[in-house]
Amino acid sequence: MRLHPFTSLTAAGSTAVITTAAASLPLSLTVIAGAAFLAAAGGAGRRMAPAAAGILVPLVLSLFILHGLFFPEGTSVLAQWGPARVTAEGLRFALERTAQLSASVLVLLLCSFTISVPDLVAALSARGVHARFAFVLASTLTLLPAISTRLARIRQAQEARGLVITGGVFRRLAAFRWQAIPLVLSLVEEAGTRAAALEARGFGNSGARTSYREVPDPPLQRRLRPVLLLAAAAAIAVRLWQPTAGA
Incomplete structure (x- = not known):
């Protein structure tokens, strides 16, 4: 499921x-x-x-x-x-x-x-969250996977051009500077491209929006989420109560 x-x-x-x-x-x-x-x-x-x-x-x-x-x-x-x-x-x-x-x-x-970023954006939009804020939130949550994927592509491209990284951890850390600059530049360029694409799709417009993407939300999962939140709150309450009880 x-x-x-x-x-x-x-x-x-x-x-x-x-x-x-x-x-x-x-x-x-x-x-x-x-x-x-x-x-x-x-x-x-x-x-x-x-x-x-x-x-x-x-x-x-x-x-x-x-x-x-x-x-x-x-x-x-x-x-x-x-x-x-x-x-x-x-x-x-x-x-x-x-x-x-x-x-x-x-x-x-x-x-x-x-x-799934598209599912998360669609689910947030269906709950009334502004489309631009929903996209920013979803992108923030998936920032590490995006950086990891982009860094792997940069490393593969550099290795194809003859950059060979050998040795231990310190040699790899020293070689990271050759990957950090293209990583930052590509992320900045992608941010500008995404901003233009979002503006072209009307993400900055106000008013009601429709989405062709529907994210199923089974009743079992809707009932499970409050239970998980209550369990987390109960764990915090027990943790805070223990020192008082011990004293």
Whole structure:
């Protein structure tokens, strides 16, 4: 069954909120495994992987450096260099936060890489949202997939002209400057082309609009979305209530 765009957004947002509020390592690992499986099954795994790595790698490294070496509550010292102490408690805390953050990022990326922009624009327009605002919102949600696809094309074109990128991660990062300039220029040019196309199609006009694209919204999904939102709100309420109850 194909998900309505609103259902995809609600499911992704609610899952990220619930995972963050629960702060449970088993739940975070389950969400990570589920997001990876759905991405692979939906054919978005290869496109998601670079974006996920670009977001998570620096964040994960910073978490392990900060909490692994400077965790004040740590008592089980594994190694020490002056004020820096590697503690078991710090490593566990960093692992829990890493899993929690990774779960939220992967779920949101999965939604971004799999949601249909035309369906989302049509669904927003059907709810009375202005066409131009609906397009901007949909384009923002799918910005990472668009950049990932464009960067892959630029890399392929440069490799076809003889640019060979070998070596480790640092060599690839150094070579990224040769891809960043054409990436930015192509995105700026595409933005101007899209603006002209939208204006030609009357996206800036006011008044009622009709659309030839109809997005099915099954009753089951319409009933599911409020349940997901209530579950997210309940998770936040429980999280906020726990410290008070413990005190």
